Amino acid sequence: MPAAAGKHDAKGAESKPDALYHNYCSVCHGDRGDGRSRARNSLNPPPRDFTTAGELTREAMITIIAHGKPGTAMVGWKTQLNAAEIEGLTDYIRKTFMIVALDPKLQRGKTLYAQNCIACHGSQGQGSTLPIGGSKPARDLASPQARAELSRERMISSVTTGRPGTAMAGFGGRMPAADIDAVVDYVRAAIMVPQTDISGTNAHAGRAGSPAPKAAATASGADMKQPMPNALKGSVTAGERFYMANCATCHGAKGDGKGPRAYFINPKPRNFLDPAFTSSFNRPAIYAATSMGRQGSEMPAWSKVLNEQEIANVAEFVFQRFVVAGKRTAKAK
Numbered sequence: 001m002p003a004a005a006g007k008h009d010a011k012g013a014e015s016k017p018d019a020l021y022h023n024y025c026s027v028c029h030g031d032r033g034d035g036r037s038r039a040r041n042s043l044n045p046p047p048r049d050f051t052t053a054g055e056l057t058r059e060a061m062i063t064i065i066a067h068g069k070p071g072t073a074m075v076g077w078k079t080q081l082n083a084a085e086i087e088g089l090t091d092y093i094r095k096t097f098m099i100v101a102l103d104p105k106l107q108r109g110k111t112l113y114a115q116n117c118i119a120c121h122g123s124q125g126q127g128s129t130l131p132i133g134g135s136k137p138a139r140d141l142a143s144p145q146a147r148a149e150l151s152r153e154r155m156i157s158s159v160t161t162g163r164p165g166t167a168m169a170g171f172g173g174r175m176p177a178a179d180i181d182a183v184v185d186y187v188r189a190a191i192m193v194p195q196t197d198i199s200g201t202n203a204h205a206g207r208a209g210s211p212a213p214k215a216a217a218t219a220s221g222a223d224m225k226q227p228m229p230n231a232l233k234g235s236v237t238a239g240e241r242f243y244m245a246n247c248a249t250c251h252g253a254k255g256d257g258k259g260p261r262a263y264f265i266n267p268k269p270r271n272f273l274d275p276a277f278t279s280s281f282n283r284p285a286i287y288a289a290t291s292m293g294r295q296g297s298e299m300p301a302w303s304k305v306l307n308e309q310e311i312a313n314v315a316e317f318v319f320q321r322f323v324v325a326g327k328r329t330a331k332a333k
């Protein structure tokens with residue numbers, strides 16, 4: 001546990017709730033408050049998923065944060081945090097992660113989204129990876145572009161009347177206006193928010209528990225024998241499965257950067273067969289790049305959704321299949 005970021009000598013001084021959450025709580029409850037953290041697999045019961053905790057009262061939360069929950073890994077924080085900090089944290093969690101769970105209209109929107117939109121737009125609003133029929137693929141509603149471009153009014157109008165020439169049909173004939181409002185407000189509250197955006201920024205890199213960014217060695221002529229950081233050993237089999245399901249959509253099954261989504265993306269996904277890549281990306285570099293993502297591009301920071309072992313697996317796969325095997329083919333030519 002990092003010491004002393006909370007309680008201060010000066011009476012009444014408080015730390016910012018979002019910083020407290022990321023210093024003390026996200027390691028178990030996850031960056032998105034959904035309990036999907038690296039600690040999750042080793043705890044029984046697992047850390048609470050706040051996004052479905054609509055029944056938790058503010059008072060009960062304050063009590064548990066101060067005193068802990070017996071029989072679980074949830075310890076009390078009253079020696080580290082003062083009363084104002086505990087209240088601030090509680091309100092932060094409620095408005096950041098529990099907003100949908102606490103609001104019946106947004107709950108209704110969530111159900112409608114699951115019934116009507118998820119098939120094309122995905123559970124996180126990320127959009128479909130493949131074009132649908134002759135249409136362009138469903139829009140990534142979680143992207144910064146979507147946040148910038150889509151006003152509430154435009155969304156209500158697009159959902160009501162559809163988008164001509166695409167698979168996005170109008171719901172006006174099938175859904176009452178109040179339901180369209182509810183589903184749009186749900187998308188705006190749960191999907192189009194920077195906190196749930198796993199692409200881009202490294203805002204939390206370097207906080208306690210994050211993989212060390214320094215491990216990258218990207219200078220050309222990198223030492224290709226270097227092992228994974230933190231003594232991790234990746235499984236190629238597990239990594240391949242994850243790669244085909246989650247990375248191939250951008251980087252291509254062959255690693256050539258020509259996945260089905262690549263066409264829509266700028267800058268383009270990295271071509272792993274390019275000599276610039278195969279000569280400079282060793283295991284620690286691939287691990288770090290996968291973990292931290294790439295600011296200003298569509299490359300997500302996978303540390304927010306994967307644990308260290310899972311990152312090591314997919315990094316090992318990329319290393320073996322594209323860097324090592326890629327070099328061998330290049331030499332044979």
Ligand code: HEC
Nearest residue numbers: 024025028045046047048061064065069072073074077089
């Ligand atoms: C070491 C892991 C860990 C850390 C760190 C942690 N928690 Fe927890 N938390 C848990 C576990 C495990 C539970 C119990 C889940 C259950 O009972 O189902 C829990 C439960 C809770 C609950 C009660 C949920 C319920 O349904 O009763 C709240 C509120 C909570 N945590 C807030 C926080 C806050 C705020 C922080 C940071 C100051 C924090 N936790 C840090 C693991 C952790």
Ligand code: HEC
Nearest residue numbers: 116117120135136137138139155158159163166167168183
């Ligand atoms: C059959 C697939 C499909 C379903 C189902 C679907 N969408 Fe879409 N959606 C699309 C496609 C394709 C686009 C991209 C259209 C474009 O770029 O003009 C899109 C675009 C959008 C946009 C952006 C429109 C704009 O103005 O640029 C919003 C908002 C949206 N969808 C919301 C929803 C909601 C909410 C639901 C459920 C009620 C839903 N979609 C159901 C395929 C679908």
Ligand code: HEC
Nearest residue numbers: 246247250267268269270286289290294297298299300314
């Ligand atoms: C939404 C598309 C997308 C997905 C999904 C994606 N990437 Fe990327 N990736 C990119 C883009 C775009 C870049 C190039 C960024 C640039 O050029 O600066 C990149 C770059 C990289 C790089 C090189 C980093 C660098 O510094 O140039 C690695 C390694 C990488 N990705 C690994 C992965 C792995 C492993 C996965 C799956 C776990 C994955 N990517 C999933 C889009 C994606």
